[in-house]
Amino acid sequence: MNFDDVAAAAGKLQDGGMPVTIDTVRDALGGGSASAISRHLADWRAAKDKPAEPPRAELPQNLVADLARWAQQFAEEAGSGTRAELARHEEELESLREAGDALEAERNALQAQRDELATARDDALATLAERDEEIERLNAELRNARQVAMEALVGKAKDQLAIEGKDAQLAELRAQIEKNVTQTAALSDARLAAEMELVGAKTARDSLEAENKDLRAQIAALRKR
Incomplete structure (x- = not known):
């Protein structure tokens, strides 16, 4: 123009x-x-x-x-x-x-x-989107970490309960062994005092010793577990 x-x-x-x-x-x-x-x-x-x-x-x-x-x-x-x-x-x-x-x-x-x-608005929106993705990723990692920690706690609790159960079984077996030993000693003393009951006492002692042997085998099996 x-x-x-x-x-x-x-x-x-x-x-x-x-x-x-x-x-x-x-x-x-x-x-x-x-x-x-x-x-x-x-x-x-x-x-x-x-x-x-x-x-x-x-x-x-x-x-x-x-x-x-x-x-x-x-x-x-x-x-x-x-x-x-x-x-x-x-x-x-x-x-x-x-x-x-x-x-x-x-x-x-x-x-x-x-x-x-x-341009600044577009850059800010892009940065916000990246931060949202990062927050989502961190939340996912946190959920996974919580899940792993929970599973570990549950497993530890189960192991603790199993150990406590085995300890209770061992204590019971020990008590039975001590009882059997006491009974065996009492029977041995009674044999010396009562020869007439030797056969019955021997049979009872053998039975107790067999039971004691079984208990020891059970204890050994529990320890191996």
């Missing part, structure tokens, strides 16, 4: 009785930068609104000179208001151009900031 495009669009709008503004020119062009259109439109207005030179008069030289001076003065006085208005418009347009440039710069800065925030 250049000056010729803006001037052509502005001329068409003016010929059609339409207001010539930045928005109407941009609509006629189908888009474009507001600041660029404003600059070209100001140049178009300045070129279009130049005061025309006074016409030459075929009069006596002195009269021509006087008329020329008068015409020049009149043109300057008549155009002073237009030039002042144009100058004022130029100042306003320049202010608008500066404001437009500032707004575009601010918009670009905001766009860049928004892009940075979007």
